[in-house]
Every structure is written in structure tokens, then in C-alpha cells.
Amino acid sequence: FDYGYEYLGCSSRLVITPLTDRCFLTLTGALNLHLNGAPSGPAGTGKTETVKDLAKALGKHCLVFNCSEELDYKMMGKFFSGVAQSGSWICFDEFNRIDVEVLSVIAQQLHSIKLAKDNNATRFLFEGRDIKMTPSCGVFITMNPGYAGRVELPDNLKSLFRPVAMMIPDYALIAEIILFSEGFTTAAMLSRKVYNLYQLASKQLSQQDHYDFGLRAIKSVLLMAGQQRSESSQQSDSEDLEQEEAHIIMNAVKKANIPKFVAADVPLFEGILADLFPGITPPSPDNATLERAVRWSLMELNIQYWPSQVDKIVQIYHTILVRHGVMLVGPAGGGKTTARQILKRALVLLPLVQSREQHEK
Numbered sequence: 610f611d612y613g614y615e616y617l618g619c620s621s622r623l624v625i626t627p628l629t630d631r632c633f634l635t636l637t638g639a640l641n642l643h644l645n646g647a648p649s650g651p652a653g654t655g656k657t658e659t660v661k662d663l664a665k666a667l668g669k670h671c672l673v674f675n676c677s678e679e680l681d682y683k684m685m686g687k688f689f690s691g692v693a694q695s696g697s698w699i700c701f702d703e704f705n706r707i708d709v710e711v712l713s714v715i716a717q718q719l720h721s722i723k724l725a726k727d728n729n730a731t732r733f734l735f736e737g738r739d740i741k742m743t744p745s746c747g748v749f750i751t752m753n754p755g756y757a758g759r760v761e762l763p764d765n766l767k768s769l770f771r772p773v774a775m776m777i778p779d780y781a782l783i784a785e786i787i788l789f790s791e792g793f794t795t796a797a798m799l800s801r802k803v804y805n806l807y808q809l810a811s812k813q814l815s816q817q818d819h820y821d822f823g824l825r826a827i828k829s830v831l832l833m834a835g836q837q838r839s840e841s842s843q844q845s846d847s848e849d850l851e852q853e854e855a856h857i858i859m860n861a862v863k864k865a866n867i868p869k870f871v872a873a874d875v876p877l878f879e880g881i882l883a884d885l886f887p888g889i890t891p892p893s894p895d896n897a898t899l900e901r902a903v904r905w906s907l908m909e910l911n912i913q914y915w916p917s918q919v920d921k922i923v924q925i926y927h928t929i930l931v932r933h934g935v936m937l938v939g940p941a942g943g944g945k946t947t948a949r950q951i952l953k954r955a956l957v958l959l960p961l962v963q964s965r966e967q968h969e970k
Contacts, residue, residue: 610637613668613696613745623655623662624786632659632773633666639771640747643726645719647704649752650775653823656751659775660700669745670697676706682714686736689718689748693725693735696743704750705759716766719748723769780804784827791835795851799858802885803827806862809881814874819938826865833931834861856891863891864931868924869938896923899955902962906954918944922952 623629636646636659648656657673664671674688685707692699707715718736725733725742733742750770753759762770781804788796804827811822837857859882870878903919925948928935937945 610640610667611745613670615668615670615697617665617668620665622665623658624783626779626782628775628778629655629659629662632775633663635771635773636660636663636749642771643723645748645750645770646773647750647752647770648773648775649754651777652753653825654775654778655824656775657700657702660698660749660751664698669747670695671700672697673700673702675702676704678706678708680707680711682711682718685711685715686718689722690735690738690740692746692748693722693733694741694743696745698747698749700749700751702751703753705752705754705762707760709760709763712760712766713763716763716769719766719769722746722748778824780807780824780827783824784831787828787831787835791831792838793835793854795854799854803830803858803862806881806885810866810878813881814877815871817871819869819936829932830861830865833865834858836931837861852889855886855889859886859889859891860894864927868921868928894927898962898966899923899926899959901966902955902959903951905958905962906951909954909958910951912947912951918948918951922948922955925949925952926956 632648636648639646646660648659650656661671661673688699691697721733721735722742725735726744729744730742732739781800784803785796785800788800793799807822807827811820814820834857837860838854841853841857862882866878867875900919900923903922904914907914925935925937937949939945
């Protein structure tokens with residue numbers, strides 16, 4: 610394959626496991642035969658990320674598009690026309706959500722692109738237009754079979770794709786490599802504990818729609834821990850360093866998970882955490898300044914002080930710091946909008962509280 614020289618910036622790379630290695634071999638073999646790749650498997654197994662990482666390795670621009678039932682053949686034709694002319698890659702997520710009538714037309718569109726590649730044509734006729742052909746283009750699809758609202762691909766479309774079965778990846782190995790890359794010296798031990806923690810939590814805690822104990826959740830916790838690790842000071846003693854790293858992991862796990870648990874699951878989760886990290890109690894975060902600002906905002910908004918509400922507002926604040934988006938989940942009248950308004954006002958008052966505390970000192 611020719612390197613694409615697409616400027617991708619200093620982006621992070623995928624953790625290479627035997628599963629991703631096998632997927633790379635299958636996808637590159639498909640491209641060599643002028644076919645397309647179709648990784649399929651459960652959510653959170655790295656289907657889309659594997660395609661994106663292969664594109665980075667080959668210096669190709671890769672566009673990811675989430676499919677829906679609203680897609681028609683005209684829109685898909687524009688996608689394929691742009692891909693063929695630019696030589697870039699496109700990855701259609703949840704491809705089997707498209708209506709079966711549209712999939713039959715897509716098969717004809719992809720077949721014309723394959724014929725142009727087979728004939729080494731520089732130009733070809735696509736949807737009634739004569740367009741340029743760049744042979745480095747690639748089309749990939751990802752599928753979640755067995756989910757509601759999914760359709761079976763037609764046989765003429767299946768023949769144009771090389772399927773790749775993406776099973777459950779090695780979570781412990783991926784966690785270990787991420788922790789090593791973030792600078793943790795005891796990554797092997799900590800990765801096994803984090804993996805066991807999420808496995809036990811998924812089995813022992815109650816089943817809620819917003820709970821997620823998959824690879825995405827583990828990765829976000831590890832990256833959060835890595836951020837705390839880079840901010841903390843290095844210690845020379847190996848025992849102190851081991852304790853410090855365990856504290857960082859426990860803090861990250863608590864910050865990422867406690868806010869989303871229902872009240873009955875919090876003691877269960879903390880019990881699992883205590884079993885996996887015996888004798889380790891991380892220092893409690895100092896939220897006194899923020900809590901004081903929250904109390905000020907409660908007085909300004911004429912809202913009664915309620916300790917559990919203040920705790921939840923502090924959790925929302927810490928979640929905002931580490932997440933791109935935050936979703937408040939709860940029944941009607943549960944105080945979701947009120948908590949957001951209190952925090953909004955508290956963040957305005959926070960600099961005033963900090964300056965007053967410094968003045969008092």
C-alpha cells in the first residue's frame with residue numbers, strides 16, 4: 610500500500626492486541642482484492658477504532674458516519690462519489706440499520722466502484738456522471754448483529770465485503786498497556802484489579818439503563834487516572850509509589866462511577882472496591898470552597914439546604930471537569946434542572962468565595 614501522507618496530527622494510537630492484529634490483516638487483504646471490510650460484533654469491541662487506526666497507519670483520511678433508517682440511495686451515492694474521487698476512506702457505523710431497499714441500490718453503487726478498480730480505470734461512470742477514480746479509496750461498515758431494528762444484508766452486498774468477527778477484546782491487556790503509557794509502574798497489578806472491579810460490578814449491581822461497564826468506561830477511567838498521575842508528584846520510594854498509584858486509581862474509579870449509581874448500589878460498589886484494594890483509603894478531596902459557593906447560591910436562589918443535594922452538585926462539578934458531556938438522569942421533579950441552576954450560580958460565585966477565603970487567611 611502507498612502511504613497517503615494525510616496530516617493527522619499528534620493523535621493517540623490504538624492498543625494492539627491479537628484481535629486488532631487479525632482485523633488489520635483481514636482488512637488489508639480485502640483492500641488488496643478491491644473488496645471492502647465489514648467488522649461486526651457487540652458494542653465496545655473496537656470495530657470503528659480499528660478501522661480508524663489502520664487509516665492512521667497508512668496515512669489516509671477516514672470519515673466515520675453513523676447510519677440511520679433515514680438514509681436514502683441518493684445520499685449514499687454522494688458519499689461514494691466523494692470517496693472515489695478523493696481516495697479517502699469512509700466507515701459507516703451501524704450499517705445494518707439502513708432499509709433493505711436502499712441496501713440493494715448501495716450494492717450496485719459499490720459494484721461499479723469495484724469494477725473501476727479491477728480495470729485500473731482513471732475515470733468511470735457513476736450514477737450517470739463521469740468522475741475521477743482514485744484507487745486508494747476504501748469503504749468499511751460496522752454492524753451490531755442481533756440488536757433491535759437491524760436488517761440482514763442482501764447477498765449481492767455481502768459479496769462485496771470481507772467480514773471480520775470482533776469478539777470481546779482482552780480488557781486486562783488493554784488496561785495494562787494504557788496504564789503503562791500513562792506512566793504507572795504497577796500497571797500489571799492495577800489493570801487486573803480494574804478489570805475485576807468492572808466484571809464484579811456488572812454482575813452484582815442492579816441493572817440500570819445508564820450503567821456501562823464496558824471497554825469505553827474502563828478506558829475513560831484509566832485516562833482520568835493518567836491525568837491525575839501526571840499532575841501528582843513523583844516519589845522515589847517504591848512502596849510509597851505503589852500506594853500513591855493505587856490511591857489515584859481508586860479516586861478515578863470513584864469519580865467516574867459513584868455519581869451515576871443509584872443509592873442502593875453505592876455501598877455495594879464501595880464494598881467491591883474495598884475488597885480489591887484492601888487497606889487503601891485515598892484522602893478525601895477538599896471540596897470546602899465549592900460547597901461554600903453552593904451554599905451561597907442556595908441562599909441567593911431561596912432554595913433550602915439539603916446535604917445530599919449538595920453532594921450531588923459537587924459530583925456534577927467533578928464530572929464536568931473530566932467529561933465532554935454530562936447527562937442528568939432521574940424522575941420528573943427529582944431536582945435535575947435545579948441542581949444545574951445551583952451549580953451554574955455557584956461557579957459564578959466561586960472566585961468571590963476563593964478571594965474571601967484568601968483574605969481571611
